[in-house]
Amino acid sequence: MTTQTITFKVDDMHCPSCPRLIQLDLQDRQGVVVANASLDTKLVVVEYDPDTVSPVELISTIKESGYTATTI
Ligand SMILES: [Cu+2]
Numbered sequence: 001m002t003t004q005t006i007t008f009k010v011d012d013m014h015c016p017s018c019p020r021l022i023q024l025d026l027q028d029r030q031g032v033v034v035a036n037a038s039l040d041t042k043l044v045v046v047e048y049d050p051d052t053v054s055p056v057e058l059i060s061t062i063k064e065s066g067y068t069a070t071t072i
Helices: 017-028 055-064
Strands: 004-009 032-038 043-048
16 A cells, blocks of 8 residues: 655644544545644644555545544
């Protein structure tokens, strides 16, 4: 499996629960290897298997958690 890494900007993270929730929901998604969200930088870094999940689906997952992700 060759993984890829993508970084999203999520400006509406506002407290320490936000990155935790985003990480947990992403890691529940099939194809996500590692998700790291930072409240300080408002960045979410996701390592994923491009054969299983797409960047658009990752954005949808973050949206389902209640946040808006933009590609940077
Ligand atoms: Cu929060």
